Amino acid sequence: MMGWLRSKGKTSNIAAKQDPDSKAQDSTEVSIEEISEVEAFSSSAGSLFAPRLFDETKPLLTVSGVERSFSVGGRQLDVLKGIDMALFPMQLIMLKGRSGSGKTTLLNMIGGLDQPNKGEIVFMGHPFHQSGDDQRTLVRRKEIGFIFQSFALMPLLSAWENVELALRMANVPRSEWKKRTAHCLDLVGLSKRMHHRPFELSGGEQQRVAIAKAIAHRPSLLLADEPTAELDSQMGAQVMAVFRDIIQAEQVTICMTTHDPTIMEVADHVFEMVDGKFINT
Numbered sequence: 001m002m003g004w005l006r007s008k009g010k011t012s013n014i015a016a017k018q019d020p021d022s023k024a025q026d027s028t029e030v031s032i033e034e035i036s037e038v039e040a041f042s043s044s045a046g047s048l049f050a051p052r053l054f055d056e057t058k059p060l061l062t063v064s065g066v067e068r069s070f071s072v073g074g075r076q077l078d079v080l081k082g083i084d085m086a087l088f089p090m091q092l093i094m095l096k097g098r099s100g101s102g103k104t105t106l107l108n109m110i111g112g113l114d115q116p117n118k119g120e121i122v123f124m125g126h127p128f129h130q131s132g133d134d135q136r137t138l139v140r141r142k143e144i145g146f147i148f149q150s151f152a153l154m155p156l157l158s159a160w161e162n163v164e165l166a167l168r169m170a171n172v173p174r175s176e177w178k179k180r181t182a183h184c185l186d187l188v189g190l191s192k193r194m195h196h197r198p199f200e201l202s203g204g205e206q207q208r209v210a211i212a213k214a215i216a217h218r219p220s221l222l223l224a225d226e227p228t229a230e231l232d233s234q235m236g237a238q239v240m241a242v243f244r245d246i247i248q249a250e251q252v253t254i255c256m257t258t259h260d261p262t263i264m265e266v267a268d269h270v271f272e273m274v275d276g277k278f279i280n281t
């Protein structure tokens with residue numbers, strides 16, 4: 001780990017770059033220690049590896065009658081027009097639909113980054129539709145991981161350091177970093193490339209580092225927006241194989257968007273969105 005990551009006061013908007021929710025940190029110099037103090041949550045020893053206890057018949061997340069509109073040029077643009085869905089534990093769920101159909105808007109709401117104008121979103125008992133930003137941030141930082149089309153890795157850090165940084169940001173005790181980082185890189189098949197930096201890795205390998213990073217704090221839900229869009233079909237298939245493995249190994253639920261019909265074959269369920277509604281539920 002590089003020295004500047006450790007020293008209070010020197011770290012700038014790493015959180016903003018790593019985490020889509022950190023709007024408040026965008027323009028402010030904030031140290032990692034300060035972020036940890038404000039947004040700390042407990043990561044008790046052992047919890048990163050302990051088996052999860054849940055009822056597989058009960059949804060992890062429910063979306064009921066969700067509507068979302070935006071005001072564009074003085075006119076109302078209705079993007080989501082009544083969405084109902086449930087995500088059950090350890091499922092691989094895909095959202096498909098044309099560009100502009102509302103997939104990312106829905107994913108943002110499932111992840112607590114945005115709120116509906118109407119309807120309900122309940123994640124692990126937390127009513128996201130009623131919660132304030134701070135409450136949703138705390139839940140999100142503990143229970144949700146994000147993966148993006150463009151990998152979103154820190155370019156100067158190695159694969160190992162990228163994963164370790166995620167643990168630090170999640171306030172995981174330092175004593176757990178080594179074991180958890182090694183475990184996550186092993187899960188994505190990159191133990192042998194742990195010291196490589198992003199530019200020394202293929203696109204598929206970079207995306208697998210991003211997956212290791214997103215699961216480092218052991219979230220219950222992983223959200224991925226077009227995670228294979230920038231990969232060729234072979235690398236895309238590798239990423240999907242990793243998703244399948246980590247669902248079992250980490251007992252995580254994955255919800256992702258995609259346009260790729262070959263990838264949809266490995267989903268437990270595909271929701272097809274047309275013009276802000278599902279057509280095949």
Ligand SMILES: Nc1ncnc2c1ncn2[C@@H]1O[C@H](COP(=O)(O)OP(=O)(O)OP(=O)(O)O)[C@@H](O)[C@H]1O
Binds near residue numbers: 072
């Ligand atoms: N914050 C916003 N303000 C105004 N319009 C928005 C906003 N967010 C999304 N939209 C609009 O909502 C519509 C749906 O966008 P969204 O990104 O959810 O679609 P998508 O299905 O994910 O598309 P793609 O596959 O291209 O990513 C688009 O017309 C978009 O311009």
